[in-house]
Amino acid sequence: MLKNDTLWAEKGYETAFAQEIFTIGDERTAVAYDCKPDIVYGDFVIGINGENFRMLFDKKEGGIASLVYDNTEYITRVPKVSFWRATTDNDFGAAEQTKLSQWLIAGKQAINCMEKIEMQEHDDSFEIKFVYRSPSVPTFEYEVIYTELFDGRLRVKVNYPGVEGMPDMPVFAIDFKLKKQYCNFTYYGFGPEENYSDRCQGARLGLWRSNAKDNVSAYLNPQECGNRTGVRTLSVYDIDKGLTFAKVDNPFEMSVLPYSAYELDNATHHRDLPVVQYTWVRIAAKQMGVGGDDTWGAPVHEEHRIKADKPMTLEFEISPYKK
Numbered sequence: 001m002l003k004n005d006t007l008w009a010e011k012g013y014e015t016a017f018a019q020e021i022f023t024i025g026d027e028r029t030a031v032a033y034d035c036k037p038d039i040v041y042g043d044f045v046i047g048i049n050g051e052n053f054r055m056l057f058d059k060k061e062g063g064i065a066s067l068v069y070d071n072t073e074y075i076t077r078v079p080k081v082s083f084w085r086a087t088t089d090n091d092f093g094a095a096e097q098t099k100l101s102q103w104l105i106a107g108k109q110a111i112n113c114m115e116k117i118e119m120q121e122h123d124d125s126f127e128i129k130f131v132y133r134s135p136s137v138p139t140f141e142y143e144v145i146y147t148e149l150f151d152g153r154l155r156v157k158v159n160y161p162g163v164e165g166m167p168d169m170p171v172f173a174i175d176f177k178l179k180k181q182y183c184n185f186t187y188y189g190f191g192p193e194e195n196y197s198d199r200c201q202g203a204r205l206g207l208w209r210s211n212a213k214d215n216v217s218a219y220l221n222p223q224e225c226g227n228r229t230g231v232r233t234l235s236v237y238d239i240d241k242g243l244t245f246a247k248v249d250n251p252f253e254m255s256v257l258p259y260s261a262y263e264l265d266n267a268t269h270h271r272d273l274p275v276v277q278y279t280w281v282r283i284a285a286k287q288m289g290v291g292g293d294d295t296w297g298a299p300v301h302e303e304h305r306i307k308a309d310k311p312m313t314l315e316f317e318i319s320p321y322k323k
Contacts, residue, residue: 019204036150039126046119048126053152053320062112062130064146067154067243069320074243077177081132081144081158082107085170085287086224086264093295100167106134108262113141125149138165144174155248158285158314166308173253173284174314175260181238183212183279185256189231194255198289198304200229212258212279222267226255227287235321236281242321245283252316253284285314 002013009015037050045065048055058065063078083103091097116131126148133141140163147155158174190200191208194217208228217225231254234245245254257264258276267273289304299305306312 017204021205037148039121046128048148050150050152055148055154057128057146059114059117060112062114062132063144064154067318069152069243070241072241074178074182075176076179079156079174079176080107081110081142081174082261082282083169083172084108084261084265086222086261088223088290089219089221089295090291090298090300091223093297094291094299096170096299100170102136102166103170106136106140106166109135110142111135124151136166138163140166152319154318156283156314156316156318157248160312160314162309162311164309168288169306169308171284171287172306172312172314173282173287176281176283177260178236178243178279178281180258180276180278182236182242183256183258184238184242185210185212185215185234185236187228187231187234187254189234189251189254190229194226195229196227196287196290196304197229198291198301203229205230210256212256213276215255215257216259220269222259222264222270222273224261224264224290226257227253227284228255229253234281234283236279237321237323240321240323244319244321245281246317246319248315248317250285250315252314253287255282255284256280257282283314283316285312 002009002011002015005011034051037048040047044059046057052070054068055064056066058078061078064075065078066073067075083106087097110132113131113133118129120127129143129145131141131143133139140161143159145157160172186209188207190203190205195203215226230251232247232251234254236242236256257280259273260280263274286306288306289300291298291300
């Protein structure tokens with residue numbers, strides 16, 4: 001920090017910072033539960049009724065269709081895996097929207113393979129696995145595994161197998177569509193401003209707060225924005241109710257926005273964006289860097305791209321937000 005006032009900044013202005021990050025170990029502890037919840041097997045829906053929580057898994061939709069904590073429903077639609085981000089100006093300059101276009105349909109138009117659903121009851125949890133088939137060329141299958149822990153936590157795991165013959169991947173993520181009142185968020189990760197794998201050297205690890213509206217960057221053309229890297233926990237809430245997303249093994253990337261990646265991608269100007277009706281929470285294992293050497297053809301550097309032939313796993317836990 002400056003010791004004295006200068007012509008360009010006042011005394012106390014921070015000119016540089018350094019940060020050392022230590023990993024102490026896994027801080028998660030087992031949570032006791034009073035009794036095993038009721039599990040009801042229907043033809044198309046599996047219901048789980050526990051103490052202060054309820055969950056519904058929809059076989060036709062391919063995932064969790066309802067999540068209720070303390071009589072408040074937070075998830076009302078099945079979250080969807082996505083391999084696509086809203087195209088950035090730099091992406092357009094390098095024609096990535098064409099080169100990587102197989103990934104748009106790979107997630108958005110994926111087919112839920114109902115015949116491959118698997119379920120297992122354990123002493124302390126219920127597990128259900130959904131398999132999706134991509135309509136891309138070449139095609140591939142990926143898994144979404146939900147583990148309902150009998151204390152009320154929900155673990156989500158997405159397994160991507162690695163595919164030969166596909167272009168680099170824009171992002172490996174899952175999108176949650178929440179009611180718009182859950183627009184505030186607090187996270188422990190890199191911030192406070194948006195950051196990406198190739199734009200995070202100036203960010204610092206800390207506890208940061210924002211909201212979905214303020215997280216939309218004021219780019220002239222709507223595009224990918226609001227991402228954070230190295231996230232350990234993320235809480236999304238209204239005033240005192242909401243959900244917390246916590247890492248299992250590895251930190252994740254995330255964004256909380258009033259628009260989906262596809263709504264941002266479809267808009268040419270901000271006036272083209274729809275009236276805000278939801279909060280979109282994206283939890284990502286990894287997102288391609290944004291580049292920026294120039295905006296007329298320079299691609300994202302190789303070390304910040306996602307190679308399609310490498311297997312990846314995204315895993316995290318959901319629990320009720322505690323203020």
